[in-house]
Amino acid sequence: METFPVLLIAIPLGGAFLVPILCKAWDRLAEIVTGLCLAAVLALSIYLAFSLEAGKPLVYLFGNWPVPLGIAFAVDRLSAFMLLVVSILVFFSYIFAIRYMDHFTGSGKFYTLYLLMLVGMNGVVMTGDLFNMFVFMEIAGISSYALVAFGTEAEELEAGFKYMVMGEIASMMILLAIAFIYAATSTLNLADISRSFAAMDKTPGFWFVLILLMSGFSIKAALVPFHSWLPDAHPSAPAPISALLSGVFIKVLGVYAMARIFFNVYGVSRASYPAVFNALLILGLASIIIASLLALKQTDYKRLLAYSSISQIGYIVLALGIGNELALIGALAHILSHSLGKGLLFLTSGSVVYRVGERDITKFTGGLGKQMPWTSLSYNLGALSVAGMPPFLGFFSKLFIILGAVKAGFIVPAVVAGLFAVVTLGYLLKITNKVFWGKEGIKGIKESPFVMVFAMVSLVVLLVAGGAFFFWLKPHLLQPAADVLLKGTEYAEIVFRIGAGG
Amino acid sequence: MIILVASLILFLVGLYAIITKRNMIKVAVGFSLMEYSVNFLFAIVGFRPGALPPILQAVEVGKVYSDPLPQALVLTAIVIGLGVTAFMLSLILRLYNRIGSFDLEEIQRLKG
Amino acid sequence: MKGMTPIVKVVARIIGGFIFIYGCYIVLYGHLSPGGGFAGGAIIAAGLILARLAFGTTASQERSTLISSSIFESTGGLLFLLVGLLGLFVGGYFFINLFPSFGTPGRLVSAGSIPFSNIAIGIKVAAAILSIFVVLASTKYIFKE
Numbered sequence: 001m002e003t004f005p006v007l008l009i010a011i012p013l014g015g016a017f018l019v020p021i022l023c024k025a026w027d028r029l030a031e032i033v034t035g036l037c038l039a040a041v042l043a044l045s046i047y048l049a050f051s052l053e054a055g056k057p058l059v060y061l062f063g064n065w066p067v068p069l070g071i072a073f074a075v076d077r078l079s080a081f082m083l084l085v086v087s088i089l090v091f092f093s094y095i096f097a098i099r100y101m102d103h104f105t106g107s108g109k110f111y112t113l114y115l116l117m118l119v120g121m122n123g124v125v126m127t128g129d130l131f132n133m134f135v136f137m138e139i140a141g142i143s144s145y146a147l148v149a150f151g152t153e154a155e156e157l158e159a160g161f162k163y164m165v166m167g168e169i170a171s172m173m174i175l176l177a178i179a180f181i182y183a184a185t186s187t188l189n190l191a192d193i194s195r196s197f198a199a200m201d202k203t204p205g206f207w208f209v210l211i212l213l214m215s216g217f218s219i220k221a222a223l224v225p226f227h228s229w230l231p232d233a234h235p236s237a238p239a240p241i242s243a244l245l246s247g248v249f250i251k252v253l254g255v256y257a258m259a260r261i262f263f264n265v266y267g268v269s270r271a272s273y274p275a276v277f278n279a280l281l282i283l284g285l286a287s288i289i290i291a292s293l294l295a296l297k298q299t300d301y302k303r304l305l306a307y308s309s310i311s312q313i314g315y316i317v318l319a320l321g322i323g324n325e326l327a328l329i330g331a332l333a334h335i336l337s338h339s340l341g342k343g344l345l346f347l348t349s350g351s352v353v354y355r356v357g358e359r360d361i362t363k364f365t366g367g368l369g370k371q372m373p374w375t376s377l378s379y380n381l382g383a384l385s386v387a388g389m390p391p392f393l394g395f396f397s398k399l400f401i402i403l404g405a406v407k408a409g410f411i412v413p414a415v416v417a418g419l420f421a422v423v424t425l426g427y428l429l430k431i432t433n434k435v436f437w438g439k440e441g442i443k444g445i446k447e448s449p450f451v452m453v454f455a456m457v458s459l460v461v462l463l464v465a466g467g468a469f470f471f472w473l474k475p476h477l478l479q480p481a482a483d484v485l486l487k488g489t490e491y492a493e494i495v496f497r498i499g500a501g502g
Numbered sequence: 503m504i505i506l507v508a509s510l511i512l513f514l515v516g517l518y519a520i521i522t523k524r525n526m527i528k529v530a531v532g533f534s535l536m537e538y539s540v541n542f543l544f545a546i547v548g549f550r551p552g553a554l555p556p557i558l559q560a561v562e563v564g565k566v567y568s569d570p571l572p573q574a575l576v577l578t579a580i581v582i583g584l585g586v587t588a589f590m591l592s593l594i595l596r597l598y599n600r601i602g603s604f605d606l607e608e609i610q611r612l613k614g
Numbered sequence: 615m616k617g618m619t620p621i622v623k624v625v626a627r628i629i630g631g632f633i634f635i636y637g638c639y640i641v642l643y644g645h646l647s648p649g650g651g652f653a654g655g656a657i658i659a660a661g662l663i664l665a666r667l668a669f670g671t672t673a674s675q676e677r678s679t680l681i682s683s684s685i686f687e688s689t690g691g692l693l694f695l696l697v698g699l700l701g702l703f704v705g706g707y708f709f710i711n712l713f714p715s716f717g718t719p720g721r722l723v724s725a726g727s728i729p730f731s732n733i734a735i736g737i738k739v740a741a742a743i744l745s746i747f748v749v750l751a752s753t754k755y756i757f758k759e
Contacts, residue, residue: 010695018692
């Protein structure tokens with residue numbers, strides 16, 4: 001278990017370098033190697049997520065340099081939880097991609113970028129070093145820009161360019177903030193920075209850095225004033241990549257990184273930094289309301305889902321802004337439920353595009369439910385979960401966010417969160433109505449190939465199981481992860497205690 | 503302090519170019535400017551007045567060495583910048599081959 | 615890409631080899647003096663690019679360059695990963711220096727596994743910059759649109 005953090009990086013990275021060589025020999029070999037790497041990563045992260053002791057993170061020292069000197073990975077329960085979320089969705093998207101990518105050429109390049117994106121996300125989640133986090137962010141970012149433009153049609157290239165412009169502005173803001181932080185503290189280790197910050201006055205410069213970080217991560221997470229790139233970028237990517245980008249990418253690079261730096265490095269709490277929490281609350285509320293209303297008028301299958309992603313990210317950030325225990329558990333549960341649910345919805349869009357070749361829902365005459373029963377079933381159940389209907393996982397996550405808001409005395413956000421769950425259901429049912437329900441179908445359409453159906457049905461099963469076993473998941477998975485955020489700067493003490501010995 | 507303000511101004515000039523220019527190549531140039539400004543800032547952070555270069559031949563007590571870490575960071579940032587710029591330029595070239603224009607308003611298809 | 619005038623060809627023929635050797639020197643002495651894998655790899659790539667610019671290439675040569683440079687790039691990456699993994703499996707920590715005290719400090723044979731990672735990075739960077747150049751210089755030939 002000691003070497004797991006490095007294996008979680010080294011396995012996909014090795015796979016990413018092997019694939020371009022192997023696919024010259026035989027195309028399918030690239031797929032097999034990718035599959036083996038992803039299965040190994042999934043197995044390691046499942047083991048890590050359930051067996052890691054709470055309050056005793058794995059601190060991996062690169063080159064055996066003790067904590068403030070070298071680069072260290074610090075894997076605690078929060079990181080283990082995020083690793084689990086990432087690897088589940090990455091694995092099932094891969095299974096879906098095996099057949100879906102038949103349409104495209106250059107599968108070797110696709111799987112290389114896919115594995116590199118996984119390396120980047122795993123790295124961001126595990127690292128305990130600020131600059132290292134930036135490097136992994138860029139690895140994940142650049143591969144995602146390339147994947148968005150993978151189809152190389154004019155629209156896809158344009159979406160890729162827009163996405164790249166916004167993503168790089170965010171990266172440069174974060175890099176500028178890192179430069180200022182290094183100038184002020186002369187260290188890059190998150191635990192060490194946390195110690196220096198505790199002794200620092202809150203000068204205007206301190207707030208400037210905080211705002212730089214917040215706007216950088218908000219662009220990465222596509223919160224509402226910064227969301228313009230997401231509805232272009234996510235629908236333009238191939239469906240498995242849309243599922244990954246909406247499902248885990250914006251959560252890892254935006255929400256996780258923001259939560260880790262604010263809660264564990266700055267040690268924000270409602271008492272010490274009310275402005276930060278109120279800003280998160282407002283960003284979350286704005287995302288929920290504006291993105292939901294924009295989603296109502298969309299007619300493109302994937303674009304509607306992309307707007308829905310912005311609004312669901314709003315729920316997570318709203319919960320972070322409330323910041324009590326119930327809301328944080330709700331936020332983490334929503335990360336899990338939304339990644340499974342939205343990943344599933346994007347996969348169904350891929351299934352429809354694979355058979356029909358059309359994304360504009362006004363051109364559908366309905367009735368696909370009879371010809372593609374499994375896709376239709378998956379879409380409807382996934383939509384119910386994303387909207388927050390019982391008994392799915394999405395119900396419990398939204399319930400906990402609303403309960404947290406009520407307990408902290410935020411009645412208006414609680415009402416808005418409850419109300420817009422219904423709006424969510426409204427715009428998601430629009431697709432059901434136009435595409436899947438009805439008698440008259442398009443002639444000659446069959447159900448998608450088995451592996452694609454398998455990937456979708458597996459995610460449905462996970463959503464139902466997550467809802468059924470929620471009260472088992474809560475103490476075993478969500479509570480320890482939320483504790484990491486609640487304990488704040490105790491993170492630094494723990495990392496120093498374990499890692500400083502060398 | 504003046505150098506710090508200068509690098510911030512360079513950052514803002516880059517941001518201005520990205521936001522206002524319609525030519526995609528100029529947007530890419532704006533990126534390079536932003537990136538150089540941050541690299542510049544890193545280089546200043548490592549500066550110590552009258553310091554020796556951080557190449558240790560033998561251990562000498564009492565000498566001031568400049569901070570080697572920002573140099574490593576700048577090198578990493580330059581490598582990342584190389585990747586970003588190269589990818590952005592190739593994206594622009596592909597778009598140019600498709601549409602025959604570098605103008606952002608002419609290539610705009612996605613709306614809503 | 616067309617070739618250039620005889621003057622450029624003659625000059626490129628004379629200095630191309632020196633550029634290549636200088637790049638190799640920067641890579642190999644990376645642990646002793648400023649330079650290292652990235653800088654040396656970039657210089658090697660500059661030598662290769664000079665040769666291509668001076669003598670010209672055909673579209674089929676460009677495609678085969680892309681394939682071979684992608685293989686070299688992956689090999690460089692794998693070698694770099696191998697240095698790290700050897701540290702993990704032999705020394706117990708990823709990227710631990712396996713034999714740090716072998717050789718005399720300040721001479722070519724020293725610094726343990728650092729020169730090996732420099733060589734791996736040099737291969738990777740040279741191949742990567744060459745392929746970036748090929749893609750940017752001849753998008754029209756490679757992707758017929």
